[in-house]
Amino acid sequence: MAMTQFRAxxxxxxxxxxxxxxxxxxxxxxxxxxSFGERSAIGGYAPGFTLEQYANLPARFAAFRNTMxxxxxxxxxxxxxxxxxxxFLAVRVSPKWKTMLLVLVIVPFWTSILIRSxxxxxxxxxxxxxxxxxxxxxxxxxxxxxxxxxLVGIVYGYLPLMVxxxxxxxxxxDKRLLEAAxxxxxxxxxxxxxxxxxxxxxxxxxxxxLVFILLMGEFLIxxxxxxxxxxxxxxxxxxxxxxxxxxxxxxxxxVALVVIMLITVALYTRAVKRFGASRxxxxxx
Amino acid sequence: MKNDTKPISxxxxxxxxxxxxxxxxxxxxxxxxxxxxxxxxxxxxxxxGLLPTRARAQEIGDRVVLATWPNYHDPxxxxxxxxxxxxxxxxNVFGSNEEMLAKIQAxxxxxxxxxxxxxxxxxxxxxxxxxxxxxxxxxNYDPAAFDSRFADAGTxxxxxxxxxxxxxxxxxxxxxxxxxxxxDSWKTFFDGARDQxxxxxxxxxxxxxxIGNALVYHGFSFNSVDPAELAQAxxxxxxxxxxxxxxxxxxxPAMRNGDAWLTMCWTGDGKQMNSDMPEIGFxxxxxGGEIWSDFYAIPKGAPHKEAAYALINFLLxxxxxxxxxxxxxxxxxxxxxxxLLPEELLNDPILYPAAEALAPLEFGAAVTLTDPxxxxxxxxxxxx
Numbered sequence: 013m014a015m016t017q018f019r020a021x022x023x024x025x026x027x028x029x030x031x032x033x034x035x036x037x038x039x040x041x042x043x044x045x046x047s048f049g050e051r052s053a054i055g056g057y058a059p060g061f062t063l064e065q066y067a068n069l070p071a072r073f074a075a076f077r078n079t080m081x082x083x084x085x086x087x088x089x090x091x092x093x094x095x096x097x098x099x100f101l102a103v104r105v106s107p108k109w110k111t112m113l114l115v116l117v118i119v120p121f122w123t124s125i126l127i128r129s130x131x132x133x134x135x136x137x138x139x140x141x142x143x144x145x146x147x148x149x150x151x152x153x154x155x156x157x158x159x160x161x162x163l164v165g166i167v168y169g170y171l172p173l174m175v176x177x178x179x180x181x182x183x184x185x186d187k188r189l190l191e192a193a194x195x196x197x198x199x200x201x202x203x204x205x206x207x208x209x210x211x212x213x214x215x216x217x218x219x220x221x222l223v224f225i226l227l228m229g230e231f232l233i234x235x236x237x238x239x240x241x242x243x244x245x246x247x248x249x250x251x252x253x254x255x256x257x258x259x260x261x262x263x264x265x266x267v268a269l270v271v272i273m274l275i276t277v278a279l280y281t282r283a284v285k286r287f288g289a290s291r292x293x294x295x296x297x
Numbered sequence: 298m299k300n301d302t303k304p305i306s307x308x309x310x311x312x313x314x315x316x317x318x319x320x321x322x323x324x325x326x327x328x329x330x331x332x333x334x335x336x337x338x339x340x341x342x343x344x345x346g347l348l349p350t351r352a353r354a355q356e357i358g359d360r361v362v363l364a365t366w367p368n369y370h371d372p373x374x375x376x377x378x379x380x381x382x383x384x385x386x387x388x389n390v391f392g393s394n395e396e397m398l399a400k401i402q403a404x405x406x407x408x409x410x411x412x413x414x415x416x417x418x419x420x421x422x423x424x425x426x427x428x429x430x431x432x433x434x435x436x437n438y439d440p441a442a443f444d445s446r447f448a449d450a451g452t453x454x455x456x457x458x459x460x461x462x463x464x465x466x467x468x469x470x471x472x473x474x475x476x477x478x479x480x481d482s483w484k485t486f487f488d489g490a491r492d493q494x495x496x497x498x499x500x501x502x503x504x505x506x507x508i509g510n511a512l513v514y515h516g517f518s519f520n521s522v523d524p525a526e527l528a529q530a531x532x533x534x535x536x537x538x539x540x541x542x543x544x545x546x547x548x549x550p551a552m553r554n555g556d557a558w559l560t561m562c563w564t565g566d567g568k569q570m571n572s573d574m575p576e577i578g579f580x581x582x583x584x585g586g587e588i589w590s591d592f593y594a595i596p597k598g599a600p601h602k603e604a605a606y607a608l609i610n611f612l613l614x615x616x617x618x619x620x621x622x623x624x625x626x627x628x629x630x631x632x633x634x635x636x637l638l639p640e641e642l643l644n645d646p647i648l649y650p651a652a653e654a655l656a657p658l659e660f661g662a663a664v665t666l667t668d669p670x671x672x673x674x675x676x677x678x679x680x681x
Binding site: 253 | 393395396398399402420423424496502504538541542543544545550551554555556666667669672673675676677679680681
C-alpha cells in the first residue's frame with residue numbers, strides 16, 4: 013500500500029521534476045558557471061575561473077539603482093490603486109455585477125504587453141495627452157521617454173497581478189467580524205484598520221511580491237516607454253548578451269539579480285510569519 | 298484574347314529564348330510568354346515526375362531561413378521565389394550585427410542566409426562561423442558588374458564569404474519645418490540637441506553609429522578605439538543625454554508624428570520618410586560618418602544550403618534586385634540592376650549622394666564590433 017502510494021507520487025511528480033531540472037536548474041547552473049568565466053576576444057564566453065566579473069559589478073550600479081528605485085515605487089503605486097479596487101470588487105459590488113467586473117480586470121491580458129505598451133507611446137506622445145493638456149493652456153508637457161512614463165506603463169501592465177490576490181483575501185473575510193465590531197461601537201475606519209487590513213495582508217504581500225519580482229526583471233516597458241534612456245538591470249542584461257556579447261559579465265549580473273530577489277523573498281517570508289498567516293493562505297507564493 | 302489562346306509563333310519563341318539566354322528576362326517570364334510553363338504544368342499533372350517544382354523541391358528542400366534587417370526586402374519577391382522553386386522563405390528580422398553575431402555564436406540559429414555588414418565579416422571568418430561561397434552556384438553574381446568599393450569587404454584573403462546586397466550611409470534626418478533648415482553636420486546635431494533642439498533629437502541604440510558620430514564631432518575617426526578619444530566622445534554623449542528625445546534605432550514613428558525633429562538615420566529610412574513627408578530631409582554629416590555595405594552570406598552548418606544558394610542567386614537577379622531596391626530605398630552596387638532602375642531614383646541625392654559628400658565617410662572597422670571599451674561606454678551612456 014505504502015509502496016503504491018510512493019510510486020503514484022513519484023509518477024505524478026516526474027513531469028514537474030523533469031521540467032524544473034531541464035528548464036530551471038540546468039540553465040541556472042550554466043549561468044553560474046559562465047559568471048566565473050571570461051569574455052572571449054570576439055565576444056561570447058571563454059572558460060576560466062575568475063572573480064573579475066563580480067568585481068566589475070559596480071559598472072552596472074546605475075542599472076541596479078534605477079531598478080531598485082522604480083520597482084518598489086511601481087509596486088507601491090500599483091498597491092495604492094489596486095487595494096481600493098479589490099475592496100470595491102470583493103465587498104461592495106452586488107454579486108450580479110461581480111463576475112463581469114472581474115473579467116474586465118483580466119481583459120487587458122488578452123492582448124500582448126508589447127502591443128499595449130506601444131499603445132501608450134501614442135497616448136503619452138506629443139499627439140496624445142500632451143496635446144489635450146495644451147488645450148487647457150499647459151504647453152509643451154513632455155511625458156513620453158521619461159521615468160514617469162515607465163512608471164505609468166508598469167502600473168498599467170501589472171495592476172491585475174496586484175488586484176487578484178487582494179481580492180481573494182478580502183473575499184474570504186468573515187463579514188460577521190465587522191458586524192460584531194460595529195455592535196461593540198467601533199467606528200468603521202477603526203474596524204478597517206484593525207480587522208479588514210490585517211486580514212487582507214496575505215493578499216497584499218502576495219500581490220506586492222508578484223509585482224516586485226517581475227518588475228526586477230523588467231526590460232520591455234523601460235525600453236519602449238523610457239525611450240532607451242531609462243535603463244533597468246533587465247536592459248543591461250539584454251545589451252550584455254545581445255550587443256556587447258559579454259556573456260560572463262552578463263551572467264554575473266544575472267546571478268546578482270537572483271541573489272537580490274532571494275533576499276527579498278526571505279524578507280517577505282518573515283513578514284508573512286509576522287502577520288500570522290499560515291503558509292496555505294499565501295498559496296500563490 | 299485571341300493571342301492568349303494561340304500558341305506563340307516560331308519567330309517570337311526564338312526571340313524570347315534569346316532574351317532568356319542573355320538573361321534579360323527571368324525564367325519565369327520566359328516560361329510564361331512561351332506557354333512552356335503551362336505545357337509543363339499540364340504534362341506534370343498527367344506525369345507527376347515532370348513537374349519542375351516537385352523535382353526541384355527535392356533538390357533544395359521546402360524552405361530557406363533568412364536572417365535580415367527590418368524593411369529590407371520586397372515580400373513579393375519571396376512569393377516569386379516560392380513559385381519558382383517550391384521553397385518557402387522564412388524571414389527573421391534583427392536590430393544589429395551584434396545581435397546577429399550573438400545568435401550565431403550561441404549555436405543552432407537554424408539560418409541559411411544572413412546579411413552581415415562589411416565590418417562584421419572578418420569576425421565571422423575569424424570565429425569560423427561563415428561558409429566560403431561556391432560562386433558557381435550563384436551565376437547571377439557578376440563581380441565585373443559590381444562597384445568594388447561595396448564588394449571587397451565580402452572577400453577575405455582571396456576567399457569570397459559574402460556577395461553584395463546593398464550599400465548605404467548613416468546620416469542625419471531632420472524635419473525642416475521644425476529645425477528651420479538643413480542639418481548637415483554632427484556639430485549642429487550634438488550642439489543643437491543641447492540648445493535649440495532640446496528634447497527633440499534621437500541617437501541610435503547602437504554603439505557603432507552613436508559613438509562613431511560623437512567621435513566624428515570631435516574630429517576623430519568614426520572607428521577610433523583610442524581610450525583618450527573615446528573618453529571625449531563619452532563626455533559629449535553623457536552631456537547630451539538629458540536633452541535627447543530618445544536612444545532608439547526605431548526613429549521613424551517619432552519623426553513622423555513630429556515628436557522628434559532630427560535623428561541619426563540610415564539611407565533607406567531617410568528615403569522612406571522623405572517620400573511620404575517631403576519636409577523630412579536627409580543629409581550626411583560634413584565632418585564624416587559611416588558608409589556601409591551589406592552582404593548575402595551563408596552561416597556554417599546552414600540546414601538548407603542548396604536553398605540558400607538558390608535564394609541568393611534569385612535575389613541577385615537584376616530584375617529581382619531592382620524590385621527590391623524600389624521597395625526598400627537602399628542603393629545597389631550592381632550596374633546591371635541600376636540599368637533597370639528609374640532615372641529619378643538614380644539621381645536621388647538621398648540614395649546616391651554626390652561624391653564629395655561621400656568622401657569624408659568611413660567604412661566601419663572590424664575592431665569596433667568586438668572592442669569591449671566601446672560596449673562598456675555605450676552601457677554607461679544608456680544608464681547615466
